[in-house]
Amino acid sequence: MIPVTKPFLPKEEKFQEYLDSIWDRQWLTNNGPLLNDFELKLKEYLGIDHLLFVSNGTFALQLAIKALNLSGEIITTPFSFVATTSSIVWEGCKPVYVDIDSETFNIDPSKIEAAITPQTSAILATHVYGNPCDIDAIQEIADRHGLKVIYDGAHCFGTNYKNRSVFEYGDISTTSFHATKLFHTIEGGAVFTRNPELLKKMAGMRNFGHSGPDTFSGLGVNGKNCEFHAAMGLCNLESVDEILEKRKSLSLHYYDRLSTLKARFPKLNRSKDYNYSYFPVLFDSEELMFKCLDKLELSKIYCRRYFYPSLSTLPYVDHTAMPVCDDVSRRIVCLPLYHSLTVSDLDLICRIILRVQNNQKAKPMVIDAYDGIIANNANPAINGHYIHK
Numbered sequence: 001m002i003p004v005t006k007p008f009l010p011k012e013e014k015f016q017e018y019l020d021s022i023w024d025r026q027w028l029t030n031n032g033p034l035l036n037d038f039e040l041k042l043k044e045y046l047g048i049d050h051l052l053f054v055s056n057g058t059f060a061l062q063l064a065i066k067a068l069n070l071s072g073e074i075i076t077t078p079f080s081f082v083a084t085t086s087s088i089v090w091e092g093c094k095p096v097y098v099d100i101d102s103e104t105f106n107i108d109p110s111k112i113e114a115a116i117t118p119q120t121s122a123i124l125a126t127h128v129y130g131n132p133c134d135i136d137a138i139q140e141i142a143d144r145h146g147l148k149v150i151y152d153g154a155h156c157f158g159t160n161y162k163n164r165s166v167f168e169y170g171d172i173s174t175t176s177f178h179a180t181k182l183f184h185t186i187e188g189g190a191v192f193t194r195n196p197e198l199l200k201k202m203a204g205m206r207n208f209g210h211s212g213p214d215t216f217s218g219l220g221v222n223g224k225n226c227e228f229h230a231a232m233g234l235c236n237l238e239s240v241d242e243i244l245e246k247r248k249s250l251s252l253h254y255y256d257r258l259s260t261l262k263a264r265f266p267k268l269n270r271s272k273d274y275n276y277s278y279f280p281v282l283f284d285s286e287e288l289m290f291k292c293l294d295k296l297e298l299s300k301i302y303c304r305r306y307f308y309p310s311l312s313t314l315p316y317v318d319h320t321a322m323p324v325c326d327d328v329s330r331r332i333v334c335l336p337l338y339h340s341l342t343v344s345d346l347d348l349i350c351r352i353i354l355r356v357q358n359n360q361k362a363k364p365m366v367i368d369a370y371d372g373i374i375a376n377n378a379n380p381a382i383n384g385h386y387i388h389k
């Protein structure tokens with residue numbers, strides 16, 4: 001079986017050493033030494049001054065919205081994981097969608113201004129698949145209209161923009177360290193800001209609003225993370241360069257093998273330090289995509305329609321037509337990509353896909369593949385192989 005992703009696991013002995021130290025100290029959570037060490041090493045690795053390790057990437061988004069006191073409307077992308085929209089709604093704000101660029105699949109800055117109203121408080125954009133948004137254009141619009149900017153950088157570990165970590169941009173950037181991400185702490189996430197006051201505010205909010213053992217500086221909840229997740233982070237940080245290298249070489253191999261496929265890949269935006277976090281393929285037709293998924297599943301190879309559907313069709317938002325996103329989300333699939341994926345498995349995946357394409361003309365298939373895939377997705381045995389949610 002080849003799943004769409006497999007978590008990277010460090011050497012068990014290395015993790016065990018950290019576990020032994022936790023047992024010795026009996027300090028499990030609440031700002032422990034491993035958590036502090038992890039935050040410090042993360043800052044060093046990313047070259048960033050201010051960050052907080054939090055419970056997950058969804059909480060990081062909620063914290064960012066809360067800490068910036070956002071209200072009213074937040075302009076956002078319809079092409080992202082559901083948490084980008086659900087955090088906006090959860091925090092009592094209204095998502096206002098702006099369609100995506102047809103080449104990068106990130107929010108299209110040229111369409112943002114038309115969506116701004118007197119109620120708009122911020123722009124929340126996702127660097128889709130780790131590919132940076134047009135940060136300069138977004139910041140220029142935000143400055144002109146007095147809007148805050150949050151970046152959902154859940155896919156971005158290891159991506160740089162203009163020689164700095166992409167997490168440095170916006171009023172606040174967030175990320176996820178979920179087990180499916182190329183760098184992970186099993187569950188976890190982080191917020192990043194260049195503003196030390198904002199960091200202090202978020203540090204309080206992550207810890208019940210405490211400013212001391214018996215004092216409170218404001219409203220807070222529990223968004224802390226713990227020693228065990230920090231231990232996994234410390235182990236994985238040692239391998240992250242190797243992980244990034246491997247992903248790059250697998251991705252380049254995919255591009256090479258799939259050069260004759262009737263499909264497109266996202267155009268990388270200033271891609272010098274791109275992290276190759278996913279391998280998305282935009283098929284020329286939905287029909288070809290479903291035929292490929294079908295054949296791959298027969299060989300127990302599982303891809304993921306990521307992101308589908310367009311967030312602007314969620315049951316708790318005002319539905320808005322997003323022509324580019326609606327089209328892209330119907331035809332895009334992420335192929336398997338993970339550290340232990342072998343080149344021979346990758347070659348097999350590409351062979352199956354190309355065989356489907358090349359047989360297409362000779363033997364037209366009945367278009368019941370769509371229903372077949374939906375039916376398969378309803379099967380928990382298969383669903384389990386899809387990424388995680």
Ligand SMILES: Cc1ncc(COP(=O)(O)O)c(C=O)c1O
Nearest residue numbers: 056057058081083154176177178
């Ligand atoms: C774009 C995006 N935003 C937010 C999240 C949420 O992160 P987490 O699963 O850590 O809550 C994810 C996770 O898959 C994501 O892909």
